[in-house]
Amino acid sequence: MVNKKINISNKKICKCNNNHINCLTPKEWMKHQVALWEFSYEKRDIRDRDIHPAVFPIALPTKCIQLFTHKGELVLDPFCGVGTTLLAAKDLERNAVGFDLNEKYIKFTKNRLSQQKLQKNNTQQIAICDDSNNISKHLEKESVSLCVTSPPYANMLNRPRLNKSLRGKSRINKHYKTIQQYSDDPRDLGTMEPKKFAKEMSKIYKEILPLLKPKAHCVINITDLWQDNQRTPLHMYIIDELEKVGYKLRNIIIWDRRNLVNGAGIFGWPSNFITLGTTFEYILDFWKPADKK
Numbered sequence: 001m002v003n004k005k006i007n008i009s010n011k012k013i014c015k016c017n018n019n020h021i022n023c024l025t026p027k028e029w030m031k032h033q034v035a036l037w038e039f040s041y042e043k044r045d046i047r048d049r050d051i052h053p054a055v056f057p058i059a060l061p062t063k064c065i066q067l068f069t070h071k072g073e074l075v076l077d078p079f080c081g082v083g084t085t086l087l088a089a090k091d092l093e094r095n096a097v098g099f100d101l102n103e104k105y106i107k108f109t110k111n112r113l114s115q116q117k118l119q120k121n122n123t124q125q126i127a128i129c130d131d132s133n134n135i136s137k138h139l140e141k142e143s144v145s146l147c148v149t150s151p152p153y154a155n156m157l158n159r160p161r162l163n164k165s166l167r168g169k170s171r172i173n174k175h176y177k178t179i180q181q182y183s184d185d186p187r188d189l190g191t192m193e194p195k196k197f198a199k200e201m202s203k204i205y206k207e208i209l210p211l212l213k214p215k216a217h218c219v220i221n222i223t224d225l226w227q228d229n230q231r232t233p234l235h236m237y238i239i240d241e242l243e244k245v246g247y248k249l250r251n252i253i254i255w256d257r258r259n260l261v262n263g264a265g266i267f268g269w270p271s272n273f274i275t276l277g278t279t280f281e282y283i284l285d286f287w288k289p290a291d292k293k
């Protein structure tokens with residue numbers, strides 16, 4: 001049981017106008033006005049599935065942090081995995097707290113952050129091993145300026161990988177028919193079927209809402225599922241559940257992943273037509289309405 005809140009600053013340390021949503025110049029802002037986003041990997045990105053099976057590129061949280069926060073403000077990642085959001089926050093001089101159930105990922109995050117030496121950075125990035133249902137025990141009310149994450153995509157990883165988007169030799173790679181689940185902990189959202197997963201997200205995000213500053217943004221990267229020859233629109237379930245607990249949807253952004261998908265095969269051919277699920281994901285942008293407590 002935690003009684004003491006984390007001692008971490010959430011105060012803006014830049015000289016930008018207090019009414020501005022971020023530190024971007026109008027010119028930089030213009031570049032972000034397209035709702036189709038594309039990211040590339042850099043050297044520091046973790047792409048080894050044996051370390052973690054589902055890591056997003058550093059460029060994704062970087063863009064969200066630049067758009068929705070000022071230097072010094074506090075960023076939260078409720079499912080931080082190996083700490084990609086925390087690393088982006090460190091680069092950009094934002095304070096940040098990340099939670100993950102899995103001790104192994106938290107250890108990796110701490111090590112990853114410690115290797116990242118930056119000059120003149122007075123911000124903190126803290127990784128905590130805990131169930132994200134407990135976040136409100138750790139953070140002060142109205143302290144968070146941005147919540148950004150990629151949660152488990154329900155039980156997508158909880159079945160043998162069939163590499164259906166690959167053809168020929170590359171399909172039977174070392175991951176073929178392996179299960180790459182984060183854990184079998186029943187609290188792990190990656191063990192839950194889609195409807196149960198969406199309900200659990202709503203429970204967790206209801207507790208997070210009071211921790212957000214008014215008009216703070218809350219960004220969720222998610223994809224829909226193809227299971228048993230059927231599409232499950234996880235992104236719609238999430239929108240529905242988050243709006244029920246008080247968030248308002250602001251934007252739906254498409255993360256165009258075509259530049260990252262190598263050697264994609266023809267899904268379903270020749271007996272079926274299926275739009276290739278691996279080529280894009282959703283980035284759902286919500287906020288906390290100004291009048292919500």
Ligand SMILES: C[S@@+](CC[C@H](N)C(=O)[O-])C[C@H]1O[C@@H](n2cnc3c(N)ncnc32)[C@H](O)[C@@H]1O
Nearest residue numbers: 055056079081082084100101131132182188189
């Ligand atoms: C898609 S991964 C996040 C990866 C992260 N964006 C990164 O780049 O490393 C989702 C994470 O949620 C964690 N998780 C699942 N259920 C959780 C829970 N109830 N509380 C905290 N973390 C949880 C898993 O351990 C997994 O690392």
